[in-house]
Amino acid sequence: xxxxxEYRNKEQVQSLVRAIRxxxxxxxxxxxxxxGQTHSIARYRLEEMLPEKVKLLHGPGCPxxxxxxxxxxxxxxxxxxxxxxxxxxxxxxxxxxxxxxxxQVKAHGADVRMMYSPLDxxxxxxxxxxxxxxxxxxxxxxxxxxxxxxxxxxxxRGLTNFSLLTSLFTVPPAIEAILSDPECKxxxxxxxxxxxxxxxNKEYYRLAEKYKTPMVVTGFEPVDLLYxxxxxxxxxETGTYTVENTYKRAVPENGNPAARNLINEILExxxxxxxxxxxxPNSGLQIRQTFDRYSSRTKFNFHPDKKDIVSECIAxxxxxxxxxxxxxxxxxxxxxxxxxxxxPMVSTEGVCAAxxxxx
Amino acid sequence: xxxxxCPLPFNDTxxxxxxxxxxxxxxxxxxxxxxxxxxxxxxxxxxxxGCVFPVETGRMAYSTDSFVVDPIFFPGGDIGDLAVNGTxxxxxxxxxxxxxxxxGFILEEGLPLSDLTRIVQSMKKAADRAGVQxxxxxxxxxxxxxxxxxxxxxxxIGVVPKDIHIAPNRVKDNDVVICSGPIGVHGITILxxxxxxxxxxxxxxxxxxxxxxxxxxxxxxxxxxxxRDPTRGGVSGTLNEIAQAAGMEIILDEASLPIPDAVRGAxxxxxxxxxxxxxxxxxxxxxxAAEAEKALTVMHRYPEGKDAVIIGRVSDTGNTIVKMKTIxxxxxxxxxxxxxxxxxxx
Numbered sequence: 065x066x067x068x069x070e071y072r073n074k075e076q077v078q079s080l081v082r083a084i085r086x087x088x089x090x091x092x093x094x095x096x097x098x099x100g101q102t103h104s105i106a107r108y109r110l111e112e113m114l115p116e117k118v119k120l121l122h123g124p125g126c127p128x129x130x131x132x133x134x135x136x137x138x139x140x141x142x143x144x145x146x147x148x149x150x151x152x153x154x155x156x157x158x159x160x161x162x163x164x165x166x167x168q169v170k171a172h173g174a175d176v177r178m179m180y181s182p183l184d185x186x187x188x189x190x191x192x193x194x195x196x197x198x199x200x201x202x203x204x205x206x207x208x209x210x211x212x213x214x215x216x217x218x219x220x221r222g223l224t225n226f227s228l229l230t231s232l233f234t235v236p237p238a239i240e241a242i243l244s245d246p247e248c249k250x251x252x253x254x255x256x257x258x259x260x261x262x263x264x265n266k267e268y269y270r271l272a273e274k275y276k277t278p279m280v281v282t283g284f285e286p287v288d289l290l291y292x293x294x295x296x297x298x299x300x301e302t303g304t305y306t307v308e309n310t311y312k313r314a315v316p317e318n319g320n321p322a323a324r325n326l327i328n329e330i331l332e333x334x335x336x337x338x339x340x341x342x343x344x345p346n347s348g349l350q351i352r353q354t355f356d357r358y359s360s361r362t363k364f365n366f367h368p369d370k371k372d373i374v375s376e377c378i379a380x381x382x383x384x385x386x387x388x389x390x391x392x393x394x395x396x397x398x399x400x401x402x403x404x405x406x407x408p409m410v411s412t413e414g415v416c417a418a419x420x421x422x423x
Numbered sequence: 424x425x426x427x428x429c430p431l432p433f434n435d436t437x438x439x440x441x442x443x444x445x446x447x448x449x450x451x452x453x454x455x456x457x458x459x460x461x462x463x464x465x466x467x468x469x470x471x472x473g474c475v476f477p478v479e480t481g482r483m484a485y486s487t488d489s490f491v492v493d494p495i496f497f498p499g500g501d502i503g504d505l506a507v508n509g510t511x512x513x514x515x516x517x518x519x520x521x522x523x524x525x526x527g528f529i530l531e532e533g534l535p536l537s538d539l540t541r542i543v544q545s546m547k548k549a550a551d552r553a554g555v556q557x558x559x560x561x562x563x564x565x566x567x568x569x570x571x572x573x574x575x576x577x578x579x580i581g582v583v584p585k586d587i588h589i590a591p592n593r594v595k596d597n598d599v600v601i602c603s604g605p606i607g608v609h610g611i612t613i614l615x616x617x618x619x620x621x622x623x624x625x626x627x628x629x630x631x632x633x634x635x636x637x638x639x640x641x642x643x644x645x646x647x648x649x650x651r652d653p654t655r656g657g658v659s660g661t662l663n664e665i666a667q668a669a670g671m672e673i674i675l676d677e678a679s680l681p682i683p684d685a686v687r688g689a690x691x692x693x694x695x696x697x698x699x700x701x702x703x704x705x706x707x708x709x710x711x712a713a714e715a716e717k718a719l720t721v722m723h724r725y726p727e728g729k730d731a732v733i734i735g736r737v738s739d740t741g742n743t744i745v746k747m748k749t750i751x752x753x754x755x756x757x758x759x760x761x762x763x764x765x766x767x768x769x
Contacts, residue, residue: 065684068691074750109753154694180693286751422755 071285080290098256099126106418121385128411136161143174151185152200182214189226201228209323229360237347254282257311264319283311340380377406444564461547466558484519487578499627503542506575507549515634518589519581527576553632591668593648596739607686610700629704636725649709659698675735
């Protein structure tokens with residue numbers, strides 16, 4: 065399969081592993097940001113190919129995992145309204161809210177549809193004019209432009225029954241939050257290639273400089289990941305810290321200005337809560353007032369039935385790199401994909417689910 | 424001239440009406456115009472509450488399966504041949520020669536009769552290919568919205584030849600696992616047809632009856648231990664069930680898995696793992712390594728087994744798991760799926 069097999073090539077993987085072994089002299093902690101990268105690392109068992117001294121930490125780049133429980137409860141509340149069809153990406157379906165998940169409310173009669181694209185929800189809004197179509201718009205800078213494209217399409221068609229329940233995050237503030245944590249163990253970052261494909265690399269130069277930490281723009285296949293790790297280690301071993309793009313086939317230095325313009329036109333930065341981590345200043349994106357007729361939060365009055373949430377999940381610490389999955393006493397025992405304590409055990413992008421599946 | 428203004432009921436209709444399930448003339452007409460002409464055979468035409476037939480001495484296999492696939496028509500087949508092949512294959516995987524099937528139909532009011540006719544015709548065709556007869560049936564009609572177009576249940580019986588013993592507890596250390604053809608084709612075909620994903624594959628469902636090939640295999644190979652068709656739950660789900668029932672470890676070899684590029688590509692895009700995707704014309708055969716080459720030669724003679732390959736082996740390690748040796752030489756646990764496969768967002 066072209067564009068995939070060459071980046072999973074056995075000889076290339078082996079030669080990168082040899083190159084890594086050759087240069088490592090010190091213990092290092094490298095964090096990959098994106099859940100897609102975490103999934104690949106677990107699926108191809110890349111960690112066990114690395115020298116003992118190199119430890120990978122798994123960052124908070126799974127939007128399913130970091131969406132706060134309050135927003136999931138809002139989605140559940142909307143889904144239960146008889147006038148609403150709630151559309152969502154597949155892996156949001158089983159993420160627990162404070163009392164239930166979307167699959168459960170669907171079984172009790174809510175109209176919940178699993179979709180691959182928010183544009184399908186716009187189509188649905190056209191064919192179901194008597195229903196309010198809410199798309200559960202979660203994601204990072206990668207997915208945000210697609211949601212905004214859907215919003216624009218709804219606007220172009222004059223649809224008034226389409227809105228987005230957003231849960232949108234941006235990566236650089238999260239990296240900054242991790243790096244400024246006094247307990248931070250991370251020596252170098254593999255930044256999420258697909259996020260950089262939209263944002264470009266500019267913001268990461270400031271972070272690399274300020275925190276004297278290498279930032280390597282990295283892809284998702286085994287060869288991409290090992291090459292990213294190799295370049296990151298090379299910087300660490302030589303005491304340099306800068307931004308390096310090892311995923312040039314997808315990431316132009318300046319990213320995707322058209323996608324960025326779309327984000328900037330409709331969305332504005334906001335303080336955002338990350339599930340398990342807490343509020344990170346300016347790390348979210350919310351719909352600007354001029355477009356608020358497409359915001360489910362403006363359109364509907366929520367009656368949040370707030371429960372005290374007692375969570376034994378240590379996902380936040382894992383995603384900040386201060387704890388590992390194996391430090392969790394419930395991992396694989398009381399917390400499993402059938403009975404998840406937290407979102408990272410649900411989505412296959414989630415670190416716990418990836419470790420559980422490929423343990 | 425005498426005329427009548429009395430309104431007469433419509434008898435001619437192009438879709439299923441509630442009256443078709445009422446047990447009266449409409450029901451009779453539906454059966455006599457659609458089901459009987461297709462399935463006609465002396466056992467069915469006993470016109471009884473059930474079907475009476477002679478039995479041989481020995482052992483019989485009996486299986487049932489229900490079919491609710493959406494869409495009902497898809498590239499490579501439809502719910503009709505799927506329903507026949509599914510039960511035929513379940514019987515064949517018990518080591519049986521399938522003989523008779525029953526078919527129960529739950530029809531949604533409004534289903535076009537032309538669709539029903541097409542489905543019944545393809546059941547007939549599948550039954551003929553497999554050499555089985557549909558000897559009893561039932562039809563119910565439910566109101567619009569109470570089912571999705573139509574659901575079909577088939578059950579079937581077959582005769583198990585004297586010396587055939589197929590069971591997971593017969594799996595032995597060092598047995599090999601043969602897969603009869605490409606993995607994941609049916610599931611990805613259905614998904615592409617169902618989700619209107621806007622991309623086209625050249626995939627066609629692999630639904631086909633496997634009893635002829637299995638019969639050829641059992642005639643030529645003395646010591647087949649397990650036969651299983653990896654439908655729901657995919658190759659991974661089925662092998663996990665076997666590993667647990669047999670108390671053995673099964674080790675797959677990633678490099679030898681016959682996963683077509685179209686399945687791999689679609690799975691990459693959809694965020695799915697082909698090992699968990701359903702198949703409908705595939706059988707996993709577990710037998711002693713010494714018999715493997717001969718078994719492959721036999722399977723390769725049949726169109727449904729022409730791509731058969733060895734995909735793994737059995738090891739008595741005390742673990743009851745499925746592992747996969749990756750292309751890099753390390754090992755992954757291939758677990759059973761916890762629920763349904765949920766597509767990944769990124």
